[in-house]
Amino acid sequence: MADTKKLYIKTYGCQMNVYDSERMAEAMGGAGYETTDRPDDADMILLNTCHIREKAAEKVYSELGRFKGLKAGKPDLKIGVAGCVAQAEGEEIMRRQPLVDLVVGPQAYHRLPEMEARTQAGQKALDTDFPEEDKFEKLKSRPKAKRGPTAFLTVQEGCDKFCAFCVVPYTRGAEVSRPVDRILTEARDLVERGVREITLLGQNVNAYHGAGPHGDMTLAGLIRELDKVDGLARIRFTTSHPNDMMDDLIEAHGTCEKLMPYLHLPVQSGSNKILKRMNRSHDRDSYLRLVERIRAARPDILLSGDFIVGFPEETEADFQDTMDLIEEVKYGQAFSFKYSPRPGTPAAERAMVEDGEASDRLYRLQALITKQQREIQDSMIGREVNVLFEKPGRLAGQMVGKSEYLHAVHVAECDAEIGEIAQVRIVESGANSLAGQLLRD
Numbered sequence: 001m002a003d004t005k006k007l008y009i010k011t012y013g014c015q016m017n018v019y020d021s022e023r024m025a026e027a028m029g030g031a032g033y034e035t036t037d038r039p040d041d042a043d044m045i046l047l048n049t050c051h052i053r054e055k056a057a058e059k060v061y062s063e064l065g066r067f068k069g070l071k072a073g074k075p076d077l078k079i080g081v082a083g084c085v086a087q088a089e090g091e092e093i094m095r096r097q098p099l100v101d102l103v104v105g106p107q108a109y110h111r112l113p114e115m116e117a118r119t120q121a122g123q124k125a126l127d128t129d130f131p132e133e134d135k136f137e138k139l140k141s142r143p144k145a146k147r148g149p150t151a152f153l154t155v156q157e158g159c160d161k162f163c164a165f166c167v168v169p170y171t172r173g174a175e176v177s178r179p180v181d182r183i184l185t186e187a188r189d190l191v192e193r194g195v196r197e198i199t200l201l202g203q204n205v206n207a208y209h210g211a212g213p214h215g216d217m218t219l220a221g222l223i224r225e226l227d228k229v230d231g232l233a234r235i236r237f238t239t240s241h242p243n244d245m246m247d248d249l250i251e252a253h254g255t256c257e258k259l260m261p262y263l264h265l266p267v268q269s270g271s272n273k274i275l276k277r278m279n280r281s282h283d284r285d286s287y288l289r290l291v292e293r294i295r296a297a298r299p300d301i302l303l304s305g306d307f308i309v310g311f312p313e314e315t316e317a318d319f320q321d322t323m324d325l326i327e328e329v330k331y332g333q334a335f336s337f338k339y340s341p342r343p344g345t346p347a348a349e350r351a352m353v354e355d356g357e358a359s360d361r362l363y364r365l366q367a368l369i370t371k372q373q374r375e376i377q378d379s380m381i382g383r384e385v386n387v388l389f390e391k392p393g394r395l396a397g398q399m400v401g402k403s404e405y406l407h408a409v410h411v412a413e414c415d416a417e418i419g420e421i422a423q424v425r426i427v428e429s430g431a432n433s434l435a436g437q438l439l440r441d
């Protein structure tokens with residue numbers, strides 16, 4: 001096609017943004033765009049932004065500034081901002097950076113092609129509404145393009161929890177679950193296109209309660225339905241809130257074969273005082289009891305977590321409570337952050353912990369997590385795992401995939417195909433990955 005235009009999307013933030021970027025690319029496919037990974041070639045540049053921590057917005061403005069030269073040489077180039085900064089800043093983005101043609105919030109992506117058409121007519125386009133309709137239904141992909149072996153699938157969006165530090169309830173809006181039949185249709189379509197592993201996404205994915213054939217269905221119910229999809233081999237979900245970890249979901253970890261033994265279960269802090277001030281609605285003991293119950297259902301499950309250090313009023317003793325909790329749980333993976341005040345959230349008004357102190361705590365926490373991560377990785381040596389192969393490795397003949405526990409596994413002299421699941425014996429543990437040998441009978 002002579003008049004195919006090129007779209008460059010840069011994605012920041014969480015997996016939901018990754019999923020959204022794919023949907024936007026598909027929607028723009030219908031408007032005559034194909035994606036490029038070179039901004040210089042693009043007719044439209046879209047930044048899909050994240051607002052979770054400080055300086056995120058500033059980063060977006062500096063990134064936008066860098067496109068000035070590009071736009072000067074190519075006046076028809078359209079520049080758009082999507083994602084959570086778009087939702088939070090809205091029109092302000094165009095005021096601060098006039099080269100921006102389009103600002104679209106996460107709930108309005110299905111209107112993107114029509115907004116792009118407006119920019120072609122020389123207008124500016126802004127949409128940060130929270131409409132009632134299911135945007136994903138309207139964003140359905142037309143071309144049945146082949147896909148890689150793993151995919152994200154958003155099943156729930158938004159959050160009603162209002163943790164005192166978090167912008168998500170403001171940028172993504174209230175909690176909404178997609179209906180079961182639409183998710184199943186999308187999952188079957190992904191499988192037809194080569195996908196073998198689906199990660200169900202939601203800001204609060206285990207609070208899922210989508211409309212099913214006989215009333216609302218829980219996440220465990222949805223997983224049991226997905227378990228029946230032929231050709232789908234693996235199911236994962238993220239991110240879960242400890243309070244929504246219901247009995248049927250815990251049980252599913254013990255009974256549902258396709259559900260992988262990995263759970264991201266953020267606790268944020270191990271101090272009851274801080275958890276209360278964070279408005280987390282679980283405490284240290286309820287979290288530890290929950291971990292016990294999950295491990296009783298699936299003893300080999302690998303747990304991962306999120307931690308915030310230096311939350312207002314966190315003392316050294318509070319921090320030690322977090323360190324003790326980590327010692328007790330033993331995480332295979334974790335993401336940790338220094339508290340960052342977000343405008344409009346309740347905690348932003350509170351006195352900050354001294355920055356040097358917060359940095360020091362983050363350093364100590366990360367050292368502990370790294371040690372645990374490494375111990376769990378090392379304990380895999382000699383074990384047999386199933387690896388879903390995703391791509392060739394850097395060395396000739398090498399392939400890389402993921403184990404059930406989400407460890408990256410490198411296999412040398414590997415004849416497995418991309419998308420194949422094969423048994424591998426782990427022989428080595430490196431800084432961030434494992435090495436193994438293919439076991440073929």
Ligand code: SAH
Pocket residue numbers: 052053165166167168203204239240241266268306307308337338339340341342
């Ligand atoms: N829904 C998930 C997390 C979403 S945000 C949950 O409930 O846990 C991803 C992570 O970013 C959070 O778990 C938290 O650790 C971190 N985070 C969110 N707001 C933050 C802030 N203001 N400062 C530092 N870290 C933050």
Ligand code: SF4
Pocket residue numbers: 159160161162163166167168169203204241
């Ligand atoms: Fe943010 Fe809390 Fe909601 Fe997670 S549960 S998205 S941390 S408000």
Ligand code: F3S
Pocket residue numbers: 012013014015016017049050051052083084167168171172
């Ligand atoms: Fe960031 Fe929005 Fe995700 S703030 S973490 S992109 S929900």
